[in-house]
Amino acid sequence: DGGITQSPKYLFRKEGQNVTLSCEQNLNHDAMYWYRQDPGQGLRLIYYSQIVNDFQKGDIAEGYSVSREKKESFPLTVTSAQKNPTAFYLCASSIRANTEAFFGQGTRLTVV
Amino acid sequence: GQNIDQPTEMTATEGAIVQINCTYQTSGFNGLFWYQQHAGEAPTFLSYNVLDGLEEKGRFSSFLSRSKGYSYLLLKELQMKDSASYLCAVKVRQAGTALIFGKGTTLSVSS
Numbered sequence: 001d002g003g004i005t006q007s008p009k010y011l012f013r014k015e016g017q018n019v020t021l022s023c024e025q026n027l028n029h030d031a032m033y034w035y036r037q038d039p040g041q042g043l044r045l046i047y048y049s050q051i052v053n054d055f056q057k058g059d060i061a062e063g064y065s066v067s068r069e070k071k072e073s074f075p076l077t078v079t080s081a082q083k084n085p086t087a088f089y090l091c092a093s094s095i096r097a098n099t100e101a102f103f104g105q106g107t108r109l110t111v112v
Numbered sequence: 113g114q115n116i117d118q119p120t121e122m123t124a125t126e127g128a129i130v131q132i133n134c135t136y137q138t139s140g141f142n143g144l145f146w147y148q149q150h151a152g153e154a155p156t157f158l159s160y161n162v163l164d165g166l167e168e169k170g171r172f173s174s175f176l177s178r179s180k181g182y183s184y185l186l187l188k189e190l191q192m193k194d195s196a197s198y199l200c201a202v203k204v205r206q207a208g209t210a211l212i213f214g215k216g217t218t219l220s221v222s223s
Contacts, residue, residue, distance in 0.1 A: 031209045040120075042199065042215035043155070050208050058210065090154060094209055100145060101211055103154035 002027045006091050006104035013085075013111050021076045021107045023091035030096040032074035036060065037088040037106075049074055050096060078109065085111045114138045116214035118200050123220045124190050132185045132217045134200035142203040145211060146174050146185045149197045158185065158198075187219075195221045 004025040013019045025032065031050045035043040045058030049068040063082025068074055074093075078085045088108050092101040115137045124130040136144070143162040147155035159167055161176035161183060173186040185198055197218045201211040 033210055035213075040215065043201075043211075043213040045207070045210055045212065048208065048210040056208070058207075059212075088152075092211075096209060100157040100160060101209075102157070105154050106152075 004091060004093055004102055004104035006089075006107050009105065009107060011107055011109045013109070015111055016080045018080060019078050019085075019109065021078065021089055021091075021109070023074045023076065023104060024072055025074075025093045025102075025104075026072060027093060027102065028071070029093035029102075030071070031094045031101075032068065033092045033094075033101060034058075034064075034066065034074070034076045035090045035092065037090060043090065046076065085109060114202065114204060114212050116200055116202060116212065118198075118214045118217045120215070121218045121220070123222065126190055126192060126221060126223050128190050129186065129188050130190060130219065132187070132198050132200075132219065134183045134185070134214060136181050136183075136200070136202050136214075138181075138202055138204050138212070140205035141178065141181075142205050144174075144176055144183050145201045145203070146172075146183075147199040147201065149199060149216070151196075155199055190221050192221050192223065195219060 007022045033048040034046040047066045049055035065077045090106045091104040094101040146158040149155040159174035171188045176183045197216040199216045200214040
């Protein structure tokens with residue numbers, strides 16, 4: 001079955017540690033996205049990539065980094081520079097044309 | 113910048129009709145999407161409007177007026193399972209294919 005897989009579903013890290021969230025899709029979609037969701041805040045765009053080896057910052061990119069070395073994969077690293085990393089992180093993908101985005105099941109990151 | 117406004121919460125009863133409004137102020141508007149999200153789960157796509165008018169899909173309809181920067185999602189014959197957050201999102205040319213989301217409207221359906 002085609003879809004987007006985020007792993008793990010729950011992740012705990014100590015403050016000051018970098019952590020990488022995985023996102024893989026087998027939908028053959030060109031574009032991929034990372035969003036962060038906090039209670040009462042809706043989804044906020046962190047980074048997006050419209051094609052392999054290219055990505056752009058979203059509204060809240062500070063403290064995060066990404067790579068897009070393969071079409072299927074768009075990992076997000078939450079660095080120690082991110083002031084409030086505890087949140088629900090959602091990855092999504094879409095065909096490059098003007099169509100809907102499909103979301104993974106999310107990773108809930110807790111930094112203690 | 114982009115600004116998208118939705119009511120924070122709404123309540124309704126089973127079998128009723130509810131309209132969730134969304135207003136936006138954006139430059140480079142390139143389409144509006146509605147998503148449904150149950151607590152702790154991924155958002156799922158409901159509808160897409162890029163031209164003015166009404167799009168109907170079963171119990172769900174979505175309307176867009178580009179000149180007014182306004183959209184609504186209409187849910188008919190409400191069911192308990194419709195209790196969820198409803199997210200309005202716009203595409204703007206400056207962000208390519210990325211969606212910019214409002215804060216969402218939490219709908220509670222009671223019997």
